[in-house]
Amino acid sequence: MKTWLHRQTFKPDITVAVFFGVVAIFFYGSILWTFYMSLTRSTLMPNYAVVGLDQYVKLFTNYRWLVSCLNMVIFGVLFIVGTLGFGTILAIFADRRIQAESLFRTIFLYPLAVSLIVTGLSWRWVLDPVNGLQGLMRNAGWENFTFDWLTNPDRAIYTLVIASIWHSSGLVMVIVLAGLRGVDNDLWKAIRMEGIPLWRAYLQVIFPGMRPVIASCVVLLMSEVIRGYDLVIAMTKGGPGIATEMPAKFAVDFYFARVNLGLASAASIVMLMLSLLMLLPYFYSEFRKRT
Amino acid sequence: MSHAIQAERPVFGPRIARFGLYAFLIASAAFFLLPLLLIISNSLKPLEEIRQGNLLALPVRPTFDAWITAWKSACTELECGGVRPGLWNSIKIAIPSVAISTLVGALNGYALAQWKSRRANLIMLLITIGLFIPYQAMLYPTVKILSSMGLFRTYAGIVLVHVIYGLPYTTLLFRNFYVGVPDEISRAARMEGASFLRTFWSVILPISTNILVVVAILQFTGIWNDYLLGLIFAGNDNLPMTVQLTNIVNNARGSVSPNVNMAAAVITAVPTLVVYFLSGRYFVRGIAAGAVKG
Numbered sequence: 232m233k234t235w236l237h238r239q240t241f242k243p244d245i246t247v248a249v250f251f252g253v254v255a256i257f258f259y260g261s262i263l264w265t266f267y268m269s270l271t272r273s274t275l276m277p278n279y280a281v282v283g284l285d286q287y288v289k290l291f292t293n294y295r296w297l298v299s300c301l302n303m304v305i306f307g308v309l310f311i312v313g314t315l316g317f318g319t320i321l322a323i324f325a326d327r328r329i330q331a332e333s334l335f336r337t338i339f340l341y342p343l344a345v346s347l348i349v350t351g352l353s354w355r356w357v358l359d360p361v362n363g364l365q366g367l368m369r370n371a372g373w374e375n376f377t378f379d380w381l382t383n384p385d386r387a388i389y390t391l392v393i394a395s396i397w398h399s400s401g402l403v404m405v406i407v408l409a410g411l412r413g414v415d416n417d418l419w420k421a422i423r424m425e426g427i428p429l430w431r432a433y434l435q436v437i438f439p440g441m442r443p444v445i446a447s448c449v450v451l452l453m454s455e456v457i458r459g460y461d462l463v464i465a466m467t468k469g470g471p472g473i474a475t476e477m478p479a480k481f482a483v484d485f486y487f488a489r490v491n492l493g494l495a496s497a498a499s500i501v502m503l504m505l506s507l508l509m510l511l512p513y514f515y516s517e518f519r520k521r522t
Numbered sequence: 523m524s525h526a527i528q529a530e531r532p533v534f535g536p537r538i539a540r541f542g543l544y545a546f547l548i549a550s551a552a553f554f555l556l557p558l559l560l561i562i563s564n565s566l567k568p569l570e571e572i573r574q575g576n577l578l579a580l581p582v583r584p585t586f587d588a589w590i591t592a593w594k595s596a597c598t599e600l601e602c603g604g605v606r607p608g609l610w611n612s613i614k615i616a617i618p619s620v621a622i623s624t625l626v627g628a629l630n631g632y633a634l635a636q637w638k639s640r641r642a643n644l645i646m647l648l649i650t651i652g653l654f655i656p657y658q659a660m661l662y663p664t665v666k667i668l669s670s671m672g673l674f675r676t677y678a679g680i681v682l683v684h685v686i687y688g689l690p691y692t693t694l695l696f697r698n699f700y701v702g703v704p705d706e707i708s709r710a711a712r713m714e715g716a717s718f719l720r721t722f723w724s725v726i727l728p729i730s731t732n733i734l735v736v737v738a739i740l741q742f743t744g745i746w747n748d749y750l751l752g753l754i755f756a757g758n759d760n761l762p763m764t765v766q767l768t769n770i771v772n773n774a775r776g777s778v779s780p781n782v783n784m785a786a787a788v789i790t791a792v793p794t795l796v797v798y799f800l801s802g803r804y805f806v807r808g809i810a811a812g813a814v815k816g
Contacts, residue, residue, distance in 0.1 A: 247637050250630045250693070251645055257686050258652050261663035268662065321550060324543055337802060338551045343809065344798035345558075346747030348764045349791045352771060352783070353557035356564075357577070362780065367577045397554065405809050454654045461749045465768065482658040487754070492662065499658035506654045514647075 262503065269496035277492060286497035296498065299476040302388055306477070307456035309392045310399075314452055315445070317396060318403025323433065325404065326411045340401035347398065351465025354394040355381065384474035387467055391475060395462060399455065403448050410444035411437070446513060453509045457502055478502050558791075565589060565785035572781050592785035598769035600758070605786050608766030612746055612793075614677070615762055619684035620741045623692050626685070627737060628730060631696025632722050636708060646697070652690035657750060660687075668755065675757030683755045684745050692737050695808075699733045700726070736808035739801055743794050763790045 270281045290296050321339055325332055342350065357363050360379040368376035380386035414437055422432045438445065460479040467475040478498060485495035560577060566584040594604040634642060664683060665674055673679035707729070711721040727734075752762035761769075767790045771783045798805050 247630070247633045247642075247645070250626075250633070250689070253686065254649065254652060254690065257664070257667070258655060258660060258690070259648070261660035261667075262655065264663040264666075265659050317550075320546075324547055327543065329543070329547065333802075335547055335551060336806070337799070338554050340806065340809075341558075341795065341798055342554060344743055344794045344805070345791050346749065346764055346794070348747070348749050348768060349787050350557075352767075352787050353561050356780065356784065357557050357560055362572075363577060370576060397557070401554075402809060405806055450654075458656050461764075464749070479656065479658060483661070483750070486658075486662055495658075496662065499656065499661070502656045503659040506656055507651070510651065510654055514650075 265496045265503075266500050268492055269500045271493050273492035273496070275490045275492070286493045287501075289494060290497045290501065293494075295473055295476060296478070296481055298473050299478045299481045302475060303456060303459070303477055306388055306391055306395075306459070307453065309389070310395050310456060311449060311452045313392060313396045314399045314403055315448060318400040318448075319407050321400065321404040322407035322411055325408055336404075339404055342398045343401050345398070347461035348465045350394055350398050351462045354390065354397070355466045358390050358393075381467070382471055384471045387471060387474045391462060391466060394466060395455075395459075398462075399452065402451070406444060406448050407441070410441040414440070450510065450513045454506060457506050457509075561784040562788055565592075565781050565788055567781055569779055569781060572779075588779070588781035589785040589789070591779075591782045592770075592789060596770045596782050596786055598766065598773050600769075605763055605766050605770065605789055608761060608763035609789070609793075611756070611760045611766075612763040615680055615684065615752070615756070615760065616742055616745045619681050619688070619745050620738055622681070623685045623688035623741055624734060624738045627689055627692025628696045628727065628734065629719075629722055630689070630693040631698075632700045632726055633718075634693065634697045635700035635703070636718075646694075649690045649694055653694065657687070661754065665754070675755065677757075677760050680752065680756040680760060680762075683751055684748070687751065688741055688744070692741060695737050695740075696730075696733060699730070703729070732804075735801070736804050739797060739804055740808045742797060743805075746794050 267281075268277060269286050270283060271278050272280070272282055272285070325336060325339075329335065358378070358381045360366065360382055363381075365376060365378045368378070380390045418436070422436060427436070458479055459477050460483065463469060463475055463477050463480055469476040469480055479502065482495050482498040482502065485491045485498065563580055564572060564577065565588050566586070567581040568583060568585050568587065571579075571582060592604055594606050595602050596604045634645065668674040668679045668682070671679075673682060703726075707725060708721055711725045716725070746762075747764065748762065749764040749768070752760075752765050756762060756765070767786050770786050
């Protein structure tokens with residue numbers, strides 16, 4: 232026993248074990264529990280009789296859930312493409328010996344320090360049809376100016392895209408810029424000697440070499456999309472109608488406001504599955520790199 | 523960034539292209555600054571100026587009245603105390619949450635980096651997945667666990683939730699840092715007969731100042747800006763500032779006063795913005811470190 236103790240004082244096993252225990256219980260135990268609940272008819276209180284996949288059938292025949300999923304896809308695609316594109320352009324420009332680089336970088340990056348709640352509220356006020364941009368233009372004499380996306384059910388989702396691109400482009404810029412700074416000077420020399428036009432150099436030489444960097448950006452942004460809750464709450468509260476409902480909000484609403492534990496759990500498990508599915512290609516490439 | 527490093531970076535040749543580059547950068551800067559400047563400027567207007575409805579106009583008679591109302595007397599559905607109690611709650615929640623999750627993350631990260639076992643990779647995998655688990659898949663069981671401990675909707679409860687939910691992230695950041703620290707340092711301490719904890723405390727922590735600052739800043743930003751966990755786990759007596767702000771803005775009762783709402787939003791954003799501006803370099807480094815796995 233004594234030798235065991237003595238040995239242990241040097242090995243980090245105990246720390247790892249304690250930590251792993253906590254993570255295992257809280258994270259993976261919770262997930263198992265949530266999964267179990269999703270197989271029951273639990274409403275306000277847990278009901279431990281397993282009924283199978285009923286809740287999932289209910290979920291995927293629930294109109295609001297289907298709209299939420301569709302919204303997430305529309306929002307996700309536009310947000311990821313927009314943020315990647317904008318952030319990458321900013322990174323390319325910042326990599327070209329510009330004046331006042333650090334000032335620009337500070338400005339492009341500060342939204343990351345702002346909560347999604349304040350981000351959503353700010354954009355809600357800027358885009359408000361009466362007091363915001365539209366009212367401003369109309370007051371300035373442009374009577375027919377219309378920019379009512381925030382209150383237009385067909386367009387409201389795009390206002391979320393604008394606000395989240397504002398929030399996250401700086402993140403992509405920093406990551407891509409770090410990648411660009413790692414590009415070998417010899418490569419640039421070769422590109423110049425070959426006389427390859429800049430846009431082709433980026434598209435065909437530089438970015439293909441930065442695939443892992445771009446992949447981690449995409450994974451990060453995707454997880455933001457699936458978890459997206461705060462921004463919707465602050466900006467549109469899911470409205471007008473259910474035009475901007477999202478799965479994350481659906482789950483929270485059904486857990487706490489509508490107390491339908493089984494359905495909320497099923498929604499959460501679907502969200503989890505989506506997250507893992509999106510991580511798979513990433514892990515696959517990581518794993519291949521190591522072996 | 524030194525110019526020597528970028529010596530080979532091609533510069534846009536023609537003057538006109540260079541001009542276009544700056545035009546784009548300045549337009550982008552305007553896009554990023556616009557919302558913040560607008561809400562600051564409008565929060566300084568008296569109500570009549572807001573009602574006249576020119577969002578872009580600078581305040582004619584700037585006044586801090588809206589700020590004062592937002593600070594101490596703006597109303598939620600429940601009470602009229604402004605965002606002040608929220609600020610205090612957020613500070614009270616953030617300080618222990620950041621300190622504990624950072625220190626425990628450092629200890630775990632060091633342990634994992636030292637742990638040369640095949641299972642270490644599996645644990646790393648589980649932790650990395652942990653980063654991407656949507657909160658929704660853990661929320662209800664967490665409520666149940668905390669309730670059974672009598673901690674649901676209490677101050678200790680919300681701190682515990684922030685610590686545990688933050689641990690995978692802090693552990694991973696520290697682990698990636700400590701993997702790069704030469705083994706000789708730990709081995710030397712071990713030769714001297716120092717225990718694992720002792721080595722960590724008096725040898726490893728002192729060389730970790732930079733990464734400690736980086737992780738603490740990231741954790742502070744995350745915890746300060748959190749909304750969902752505070753809403754569910756903090757309880758009415760400890761609601762953080764983000765929740766308080768939303769309650770004030772969404773309060774249907776009472777007169778609608780956008781300038782007060784905007785002032786409340788600015789006050790809520792100030793602490794993390796101050797941290798960002800004071801620690802720019804660390805913040806950037808932290809984001810890059812957190813995003814691109816080592």
